Amino acid sequence: MTKILVIDDDYAINELIKINLEIQGYTVIQAHNGTEGFALAKQEAPALIILDIMMPEVDGYTVAQRIRQTEIITDIPIIMLTALSELNNKVNGFNIGVDDYLTKPFEIDELIVRIRALLKRTKQIPKTSAVRDLLTYKEITLLPETYSVQINDKIQKLTPIEFDIFNLLFQNHGNMVSAQKLLKEVWGYEPDDSVETIRVHIRHLRSKIDKIAQGKKYIETIYGGGYKLNL
Numbered sequence: 360m361t362k363i364l365v366i367d368d369d370y371a372i373n374e375l376i377k378i379n380l381e382i383q384g385y386t387v388i389q390a391h392n393g394t395e396g397f398a399l400a401k402q403e404a405p406a407l408i409i410l411d412i413m414m415p416e417v418d419g420y421t422v423a424q425r426i427r428q429t430e431i432i433t434d435i436p437i438i439m440l441t442a443l444s445e446l447n448n449k450v451n452g453f454n455i456g457v458d459d460y461l462t463k464p465f466e467i468d469e470l471i472v473r474i475r476a477l478l479k480r481t482k483q484i485p486k487t488s489a490v491r492d493l494l495t496y497k498e499i500t501l502l503p504e505t506y507s508v509q510i511n512d513k514i515q516k517l518t519p520i521e522f523d524i525f526n527l528l529f530q531n532h533g534n535m536v537s538a539q540k541l542l543k544e545v546w547g548y549e550p551d552d553s554v555e556t557i558r559v560h561i562r563h564l565r566s567k568i569d570k571i572a573q574g575k576k577y578i579e580t581i582y583g584g585g586y587k588l589n590l
Contacts, residue, residue, distance in 0.1 A: 360386040361478065362403060366396030366422065367411035367440065372463070376409060379467045380474075393417030397425050400432050407477055409470075410457075412441040412448065420455060427456040434506075434519065436477040438470070453559040458520055459546075460556075476547040497590050501526060513571035520545065521564045528578065528588035537585035561586060 363385050367373040370391065377387040388403055390396035393414050400408060400422075408426070412419035419439060426432050439452045442463045449460045459473050494501045500509040506522040507514050517525060523545045528536055538557045565578045579587045 360384065361407075362386045362388060362405040363407050363409065363474070364388045364390065364396065364399055364403060364405040365409045366390045366393065366399075366414075366419070367409070368392055368414045369411065372411075372440075375467070376470070379471070383471060385474075393419065393422040397422050400426055400435065401429065404432060405435065407436045407438070407474060409438050409440060409474075412439055412452070420451060423452065423455045423457055436519070438473055438477065440465070450555065450559055453556070454563075456518060458518075472547075479547070496529070496532065499529065499590065501529060508568065508571075510568075510571045511573070513573075515567050515571045517564065517567060520560060521567065524560060524564055525568070525588075528586060532588045532590045535581045535585045535587045539585075541585070 361384075363380055365373050365376050365380075365387060367376070368391050373389055373391065377389055380387050388399055388405060390399050394417050396408075396410070397417070399405075410419045410422060419441070423437055423439070426435065426437065436458045437456070438459045438461060439457045440461055440463060441448060452460055458477055461470060461473065494503070498511050501507075501522075502509060502514070503522070503526075505516060506519055507516045508522075508525060509515075524541060527541060527544050541557055561578065561580070568577055577588055577590070579589055581587055
């Protein structure tokens with residue numbers, strides 16, 4: 360069964376999530392502080408982690424950062440939970456490498472939708488590349504097994520979400536892809552503060568692609584519209 364780790368010091372919320380996820384058929388592991396949560400992440404290697412931000416001693420940002428720096432668990436999808444709604448908190452989470460963000464109070468049904476969407480990306484071939492099979496064009500080759508992009512002889516590893524975004528742009532190269540289409544195709548739903556969500560992930564994706572682009576600017580921002588991959 361699919362294991363999900365819930366790290367939240369609020370016992371009531373932690374138990375509420377556990378009960379509802381077990382109804383959906385998931386196996387739920389619980390931690391009530393950041394230190395315990397990080398240890399369980401390494402020990403259990405869950406399919407997904409639900410992580411609260413505001414916890415005593417070790418906060419959620421620190422736990423997420425440690426997970427992303429630990430090779431054996433670095434690719435595990437993370438959904439962050441917080442009672443804070445300020446945009447900068449979401450940006451901080453995305454900058455660390457968090458996959459999704461949900462503000463308390465939240466609906467359990469919404470959490471389940473987001474869990475299902477993220478778990479789809481843990482398959483060997485990402486969701487978007489399973490639909491469209493163009494993997495090589497000109498100097499670019501997609502490597503879905505490792506979530507990597509090769510440009511000429513250089514390879515850059517991406518996060519699963521970054522790979523899905525690049526793949527969608529790649530399949531539509533030369534044409535603008537709207538933010539709405541990115542949200543629909545990559546996330547499968549519309550996250551809160553969706554425009555900023557896209558901007559943060561595009562910024563990280565662009566910086567990684569630029570490292571192997573040999574001076575060429577592949578990802579273009581179409582202001583007021585979306586994004587385009589130029590080949």
